[in-house]
Amino acid sequence: MKTAFFSNVSGKNGVTSNIACISIMCAMEYQLRSMIIENHSNLNSIENAFVRYHEHYLVNEDYYYFNHIGIEAVIKKLHSEKEDDNMIESASKKFLNHYIYYLPQSHTMNKEVLEFQLNEVISRLLEKAEQCSDITFVDMEGKVNLTSRAILEEADLVVVNLSQDIRIIRHFFEHYQALIPKAIFLISKYDSRSKYNVKNIMRKYHISKENIAVIPYNVEYKDAISEGKVIEFIARNYNCKEEDDNYTFIREVRHATDILYQKSRNYQKEVLSV
Incomplete structure (x- = not known):
């Protein structure tokens, strides 16, 4: 299932941090x-959330340049029509016993060139990714770039990341x-004391409880990112008790993941019925 994590503003609604915790919970829970x-x-990449700084530093740059991993390597193969069945897996970094595959960002390609070349192959890239995963997560840039429209059109599900800022909502x-x-909503850095709590947002914008979840603000998680x-x-x-400081955060991440999982099951049923 192709799942776009989208925000209508840049850098405020927790897109990358939400993908990080939900992809991990998808692996551990389901x-x-x-x-x-x-x-x-972007500097705030999934890789930086998953890999400690000193481990980044210890990685030999030759690993990137000569072993052809990352999104740049996949783009080049797609452009040259030298794609193969396992090119996505071989170009990815693996986490959590290979339950999470991540295509690292380019270390050499200019940002504008990367966006232009990715735009030319995005449909085929998403198709290849879907063949080797249960869920493909796309961490989308806040501002609209060349590939944004194609990704939003092709996505089976759009996870809309919002904050408790009425202007953004x-x-x-x-x-x-x-x-x-085809959207579900995540309210990031959530504080139940806000006037714009989840019940008020649901009521004002007619969102059903099956289509909305919250990711509470958690300082320890922020530091972990x-x-x-x-x-x-x-x-x-993962198994913390109710009296633990992180219990509410884990409970809500688990709930958000469950909503995504149910959408995934429904999608699979629709695919099988066609």
């Missing part, structure tokens, strides 16, 4: 294999009505 792709080059519902039929320790954080707190 043994779903996911492929993560980014349609942009209103902007989405005024400008992106076309996405709503910046330190490349997200997998360790989720694993360590």
Whole structure:
């Protein structure tokens, strides 16, 4: 299932951090294999959330340049029509016993060139990714770039990442009505004390409880993101007790993942019935 994580603003609605925790929970809770792709080059990458800084530093650059991993290697194969059945897997970094595949960002290609070349092959790339995963997550850039429209059109599900800022919420519902039929909503950095709590958002914008979840603000998770320790954080707190400081965060991530899982099951049933 092709799943686009989308936000109508850049850098405020937690797209990358939400993909990170939900992809991990998909693996741990449901043994779903996911492929993560980014349609942009950015310092705040999934890789930086999964890999500690000192481990980045220790990686020999030759690993990237001569072993042909990452999205740049896949783009080149697709452009040269030298694609093969396992090219996505071989170009990916693997996490959690190969339940999470991640196509690293380009270390050499100019950002504008990357976007242009990715745009020419995005449909085939998504098709290849879907063949080797249960769910393909696309971490989309906040601003609209060349591939955004194609990804949103091809996505089977759009996870709309919002914050408790009424201007951002209103902007989405005024400008992106076309996405709503295949959307679920994640309210990032959630604080139940806000006037714009989930019940009020559901009531005002007519969102059913099956299509909305929250990711609470959690300072320890925020630190884990910046330190490349997200997998360790989720694993360590996976079975935490109700009295634990991280219990609410894990409970809500589990709930958000369950919504995504149910959408995935429904999608599979629809595919099989065709």
